[in-house]
Amino acid sequence: ETGVTQTPRHLVMGMTNKKSLKCEQHLGHNAMYWYKQSAKKPLELMFVYSLEERVENNSVPSRFSPECPNSSHLFLHLHTLQPEDSALYLCASSQVMGGNSPLHFGNGTRLTVT
Amino acid sequence: GESVGLHLPTLSVQEGDNSIINCAYSNSASDYFIWYKQESGKGPQFIIDIRSNMDKRQGQRVTVLLNKTVKHLSLQIAATQPGDSAVYFCAESPLTGGGNKLTFGTGTQLKVEL
Numbered sequence: 054e055t056g057v058t059q060t061p062r063h064l065v066m067g068m069t070n071k072k073s074l075k076c077e078q079h080l081g082h083n084a085m086y087w088y089k090q091s092a093k094k095p096l097e098l099m100f101v102y103s104l105e106e107r108v109e110n111n112s113v114p115s116r117f118s119p120e121c122p123n124s125s126h127l128f129l130h131l132h133t134l135q136p137e138d139s140a141l142y143l144c145a146s147s148q149v150m151g152g153n154s155p156l157h158f159g160n161g162t163r164l165t166v167t
Numbered sequence: 168g169e170s171v172g173l174h175l176p177t178l179s180v181q182e183g184d185n186s187i188i189n190c191a192y193s194n195s196a197s198d199y200f201i202w203y204k205q206e207s208g209k210g211p212q213f214i215i216d217i218r219s220n221m222d223k224r225q226g227q228r229v230t231v232l233l234n235k236t237v238k239h240l241s242l243q244i245a246a247t248q249p250g251d252s253a254v255y256f257c258a259e260s261p262l263t264g265g266g267n268k269l270t271f272g273t274g275t276q277l278k279v280e281l
Contacts, residue, residue: 055210055212057210059210086267093273094273095256095270095271095272095273096211096258096271098267098269101267108267109267143210143211145210150267153198153199153216153218153260155201155213155216156201156211156213156269157213158203158210158211158212159210160208160209160210161209161210
């Protein structure tokens with residue numbers, strides 16, 4: 054059990070669908086992150102929230118829309134995705150965003166866009 | 168831009184032997200380093216971290232060595248077990264820190280042979 058729970062574990066969606074990924078952390082952390090993991094590539098940071106405020110958007114296309122209703126929950130809303138968006142989407146949290154505290158990851162959502 | 172990379176994509180070791188996984192970084196301002204383990208179907212799991220004011224840190228069966236002169240980081244796993252089979256990757260962040268400043272490597276696949 055990682056303390057960070059992501060649902061669903063797998064998702065297959067067409068390019069015209071709208072879906073949402075959910076993340077919940079049970080660690081009492083103040084910062085939450087969305088990462089994209091593609092084969093043989095380093096983790097790519099997408100969004101960062103600190104105390105429910107978005108503090109970073111790493112030039113992510115608008116077809117990805119994050120939402121952080123409280124410090125324990127993070128969503129990634131998806132619409133009109135492209136096949137190249139197929140990847141493992143990882144949620145992470147850390148005690149604080151500033152300073153050096155390690156990220157704790159969930160097990161990810163494996164997304165396939167058809 | 169700065170990058171974090173690994174020397175070998177795949178490392179095979181016999182069960183019971185020691186494993187050494189290497190990581191080179193190029194950012195001279197890197198101050199904080201982390202090793203993660205990612206098993207198949209799971210998210211990255213924090214193993215050990217080290218600050219730049221240290222050159223060695225030990226955990227349970229793992230040791231991280233930092234050579235700032237040559238910008239090299241290594242993870243040593245003692246008495247490697249089948250459960251150690253996974254992808255290992257390093258990450259680094261500068262002195263200013265922050266979870267949003269982490270740069271990840273691409274990973275080394277560790278295979279433990281019985």
